[in-house]
Amino acid sequence: MVVDIVIGRDPEDLEKFGNRGCLYIGKHIVGEGEDAHYTNRILMDVLRPHIVLVLGKRGSGKSYTGGVIAEEMLLLPEEIRKNLTCILIDTMGIFWSMKYPNERDFSLLARWDMKPKGLDVKVFVPIGLASSYEREGISFDATLALKPSELTPSDWALTFGFTLQEPLGILLERVLKRLKERGTYGIDDIIDEIERDTRATEKEKLALENRFISAKEWGIFSERATPVEKLLEPGVASVIDVSLQDWNVRNLMLGILARKIYQIRMFSRRREEISIIEGGEKGKIPMVWFIIDEAHEFLPNKGKTAASDALLTLVRQGRQPGISCVFITQRPNKLHEDAISQADLIISHRLTAQSDVNALSQIMQTYLLEDIRKSISQLPRSKGTALILDDNSERLYKIQIRPRFSWHAGGSPLLVKE
Ligand SMILES: Nc1ncnc2c1ncn2[C@@H]1O[C@H](COP(=O)(O)OP(=O)(O)OP(=O)(O)O)[C@@H](O)[C@H]1O
Numbered sequence: 001m002v003v004d005i006v007i008g009r010d011p012e013d014l015e016k017f018g019n020r021g022c023l024y025i026g027k028h029i030v031g032e033g034e035d036a037h038y039t040n041r042i043l044m045d046v047l048r049p050h051i052v053l054v055l056g057k058r059g060s061g062k063s064y065t066g067g068v069i070a071e072e073m074l075l076l077p078e079e080i081r082k083n084l085t086c087i088l089i090d091t092m093g094i095f096w097s098m099k100y101p102n103e104r105d106f107s108l109l110a111r112w113d114m115k116p117k118g119l120d121v122k123v124f125v126p127i128g129l130a131s132s133y134e135r136e137g138i139s140f141d142a143t144l145a146l147k148p149s150e151l152t153p154s155d156w157a158l159t160f161g162f163t164l165q166e167p168l169g170i171l172l173e174r175v176l177k178r179l180k181e182r183g184t185y186g187i188d189d190i191i192d193e194i195e196r197d198t199r200a201t202e203k204e205k206l207a208l209e210n211r212f213i214s215a216k217e218w219g220i221f222s223e224r225a226t227p228v229e230k231l232l233e234p235g236v237a238s239v240i241d242v243s244l245q246d247w248n249v250r251n252l253m254l255g256i257l258a259r260k261i262y263q264i265r266m267f268s269r270r271r272e273e274i275s276i277i278e279g280g281e282k283g284k285i286p287m288v289w290f291i292i293d294e295a296h297e298f299l300p301n302k303g304k305t306a307a308s309d310a311l312l313t314l315v316r317q318g319r320q321p322g323i324s325c326v327f328i329t330q331r332p333n334k335l336h337e338d339a340i341s342q343a344d345l346i347i348s349h350r351l352t353a354q355s356d357v358n359a360l361s362q363i364m365q366t367y368l369l370e371d372i373r374k375s376i377s378q379l380p381r382s383k384g385t386a387l388i389l390d391d392n393s394e395r396l397y398k399i400q401i402r403p404r405f406s407w408h409a410g411g412s413p414l415l416v417k418e
């Protein structure tokens, strides 16, 4: 009997649950060069929260692997799937295609005993950009909106690119404080309130008003915010397409969503605990898996974005409320060091730069740099091969990530027709 390799699961859980509640992400590669061949299936634990890093140079298969993880969540048995939800932050506009079967790789899939299959993902686009998507004939399932009054002074300041200590920041904080006393408000209310301010100079007032006028163009605001529960449907993968927005607005959106989801999971966790004590039914908000492409842009090592604080909270405190993160990045050196040090699973596709390989060994200090270097150099050159570092079992595995059932729209363009 061939035994599956389960990564991300400690021996106690392995004993208790066997290979239940796992994602089939690929096969173990044994041997090197000509002798390299696939052996056991490699499964990834989702019964417990994890921080996963997916690394590798351009075109090495990172986004594809993110898609495999999402696909597998949707294929879990119903009793497990209904306790999970997956949110893909799509910076390149590539994950909508998961709805369609991967006919292109029919024969590759056949070699893995799999068939093309479209999956039920829910694509969200920012409310103000919905008409642009429609015009371009890009389909989506729902819109996403924030309410201006949900933003803190610091959210605005980080997105506008100034600090709360500068004159504009001081004016901003004063104006929002006055508005907050009145409850909910929109951007026009903020602009009116800036005009009414008597302490700032005309120049400062104009500068801040202009910032808010431009904020109307971000396409994310509405009088009614999308209830966060809409993104947390059990057993569903929600794709949040932020590909048409500037980075500061993407950061703002993710920051606010992550904050709201953390809060709602904290409450839910408490309810679950109470219902367990009372022997009743469990809470209804599923455990959350965030899959974040280009993660170093949202949570950089240097500087702070409007997503930084919320993501750091997930990284440092997300285990308790059951929130997992998959951070996908080309540049592990540029990702915040806490995201790196808290990661318990690393899927590293090909890395060529020596500094990136060195960074890898710094992340997982249990491994010898020499072992990592050797294993990476032994990886077959085919697409989707990777080295897995599993902190739970303190082991290294070479893996071929399995082909996708669903269409991957992230391939590089070709100058001539195939
Ligand atoms: N496991 C795999 N099996 C088969 N083909 C794969 C696999 N992984 C990647 N590929 C192929 O490699 C291409 C590039 O992969 P992908 O889009 O994931 O790169 P990436 O690492 O995200 O690159 P970038 O950093 O530019 O975003 C895919 O379009 C696909 O054709």
Ligand SMILES: [Mg+2]
Residues within 6 Å of the ligand: 062, 063, 064, 293, 410
């Ligand atoms: Mg990519």
